[in-house]
Amino acid sequence: MSLLLKELKQIQGKKGYISEDSMKKLSKKMNIPVAKIYAAATFYSQLHTKPQGKHIIEICNSPSCYLNGSLNIIKYLEKKLKIKSGQTTEDKRFSLYICSCIGCCDKAPAMKIGKEVYTSLTKEKIDEIIKGLK
Amino acid sequence: MQILRKPLQRAYRKAIKLGSKATIDLIKKKGLSGRGGANFPTGSKWEMVSKEKDSEKYLICNADEGEPGTFKDKFIIEKNPEALIEGILIAAYAIKAKKAFIYLRGEYDYLESKLKKAITKIKNRTGSETPIEIVIGAGAYICGDETAILESIEGKRGQARTKPPFPTVRGLYSKPTVINNVETLANVPLAMLYDDWNKNLRLYSLSGNVTRPGVYELPLGTPLCDLIKLGRPKNPIKAVFFGCFGGCIPHCDIPLHPDAICGKECMLGSCTIIAVDEKQSIVDLVTNIAKFYEFESCGKCTPCREGTYRILNILENISMKNADMKDLDTLKELAEVIKETSFCGLGQTSTNHLLNALKYFRSEFEERVKEKKTRKRTAR
Ligand code: SF4
């Protein structure tokens, strides 16, 4: 069963999100009720059941980052991308999520885009990073 | 640093020579205890599982370091993964585990390749046959709870199980299971090998309003002031938060020892220290932490699901200067109920920081509330 989490991640990796259709297929393949798959898929904050942007930005707002000005960075990012946390840009390039601590508190504020970690964020750094991803 | 010493598989060989029982006895004698927060003697945990009759047993390395402000396990995985893997193989050997798992938090997915490399290397060098599988989480703070990890590895929603039965009796797939934290397992080969291994050294994760944040290896009982000094804060430090769950205290000269901290209704847990300087508002920070709990509550039980939401509501009102003095009493009452009646550790500890803040920094809350009053009056 530990496979389920792996399979869900694989689907997300390939398709960008886990659609109802994929869940049904997976249910047949693994012989697990769809409800159970849905329960797991909606529980974890890094699994998505709706289409996502090409780059998923997870930006930390836990205490250490908060004490080092994460709110300003988040506001800046929201303004720059013209979306709020939980939304996807119109051109489908970026999805933004405020997340819990990602363990980079010694280099706060910090964020992740995919498997890449970005730390000691400033507005200038955000500009550079976003530019580099276009 | 002690944690960075390289055992070079000598501890594994020593364990094989000693046999399973003598290995467990040695770990007991050395006094190694759990570093995930509970301080449970590691050798005794192993002994419990090794005495279970079941032929199928499991070992899980808890690498779901989710407590905000904590990054010492990441430090170990990055700097000394070989010692960790050697520790896993020794533990698996001692309890005769069929298989070992590393439950790596989703946020640390980029560490997977490093771990994989270390696994191949150490298994080759030791010749150990024990399979080690890395399971990557998908973002859920509650999965740091050991029974929630079991659910998650089994492919379910990572929600906590009722204890007892404890995982040592009925754990993964209902089989006896040892769950040890990364720092604990990395210390196993070091404890076995070195005569001068110090059981009191801990890895402190220091962050917040300091200019030198990072992992500091210091003994239990180190004065809080000393650690803060090492962090070179720019402004005077006003308060210290022990992660989110451990509560908070005004900055003072207490020894960083579970017993001393307990007297302040805080928990040292996994040695997380978040320093807060005088420029910060405790009300805003507490609201930030309340948001964290409201988000991470798994929703299984009512006090935590509804309570964390209500608490956040009231705190936001206070923050926005839109509350009354009696809201402070409601807040306290609510916090106490959540603490007493929540199902798992997440809910039970979710209000520690708030209760302490109301006790030690009540004037800051009162000022916010009063600000509303004065503002209203001037408006009139
Ligand atoms: S206390 Fe909170 S996290 Fe724990 S079971 Fe209840 S709702 Fe879930």
Ligand code: FES
């Ligand atoms: S608090 Fe932001 S990375 Fe830990």
